Amino acid sequence: MKIKQNKRPGFSRWTRAAGMLGAGGAAFFIGGLALAMPETALHASLRGVAVWWDVLFPALFPFFVLSELLLGFGIVHMTGTLLDPLMRPLFRLPGVGGFVVAMGFASGYPVGARLTSRLMEQGLLNGRQGERLVFMTTTSDPIFLIGAVCIGFFGSSEAAPVLAIAHYGGALTLGILTGFLDRSAVMSSEDDAAAGRGRLRAALAAMHRARTADGRPFGLMLQQSVQSSLALMMIVGGLVVFFSAALDLFVNSGSLSFVNQLTSGMLHVFGLPPDMGPSLVKGIFEVTLGAKAAASAAASGMPLPMVDRIAAAAFVLSWAGLSVHAQVAGLMSRTRWRYAPFALFRLLHGAIAMFIVYLIWPLFF
DSSP states (O other): HHHHHHHHHHHHHHHHHHHHHHHHHHHHHHHHHHOOOOOHHHHHHHHHHHIIIIIIIHHHHHHHHHHHHHHHHHHHOOOOHHHHHHHHHSSSSSSSHHHHHHHHHHTTTTTTHHHHHHHHTTTSSSSHHHHHHHHHOOOOHHHHHHHIIIISSOOSSSSHHHHHHHHHHHHHHHHHHHHHHHOOOOSSOOOOOGGTTTTHHHHHHHHHHHHHHHOOHHHHHHHHHHHHHOOOHHHHHHHHHHHHHHHHHHHHTTHHHHHHHHHHHHHHHTTTTTHHHHHHHHHOOOOOHHHHHHHHOOOOTOOOOOOHHHHHHHHHHHHHHHHHHHHHHHHTTTSSOOOOHHHHHHHHHHHHHHHHHHHHHHHHH
């Protein structure tokens, strides 16, 4: 038994060392491309700044501040007690997960990860529960899905119901699936005294305890919420600019040619149009650019069928792009969170969303 226990830390050290070498090599390569193509890097960075300032900042900043205030006032704790009978049987998560699901679906990535990390820091979620909740709540917000993707990129809102059902339905399916795969998950409610008519009283009591434990006056709470949210938005903006520049450098240097060919070959094996490959590759890096490429995907000068382009967009939105992955990793860095399962389930979410698009498309068109 001692030998087995000593092997795992060594393997973990080798894994971390390989990851650091890979990240360092990628950073060195991107830096070389930026020096070789400074104009491309500059224009891509400016475009990333525009996306952050015009779209992400007004969309995310109010939700970041609001989530901090709701935690301080104990609203999250009250909601958790009320939603406990629903969340545990369905997703095998505590009731506070229901608040994260609602906020994550409404405000988009990375708000779900932000709330999950705060709940884990407060001891309301353990490591396994936090990981599964982030799997399910790393989703696009409805405004971006309908307004930017469907109306802005596809030029029509007719496909919005299909894309929304595929994206959010895939996330809920993932939440149910991971709950049943987690053998340590508990189905029954931990608070039997809160059953029936006493649940509302227990919810109010939970809110009062949380507010008392916080103890900050409203002015100080608001000030600290704004400060922490501004710092977080700067991190989000920096990651968006970096991955926007990296993607343009890769595309213009021809470094993604092999990846495009490999992706097209894999799509052909699964009976999907190979011409979806370039849009999926762009979506691997950045969700906005990938969704835009999916909307304009073409073969032999003619646009791909709408169902194929919507399926590609569903995969891109569900995978969320390495830019969002980096944001989630930064938000969860203070917790015992693992990136490898997150990336695997992001791929699974994308595959489920694509399957749902092809499944329900005949019902709408």
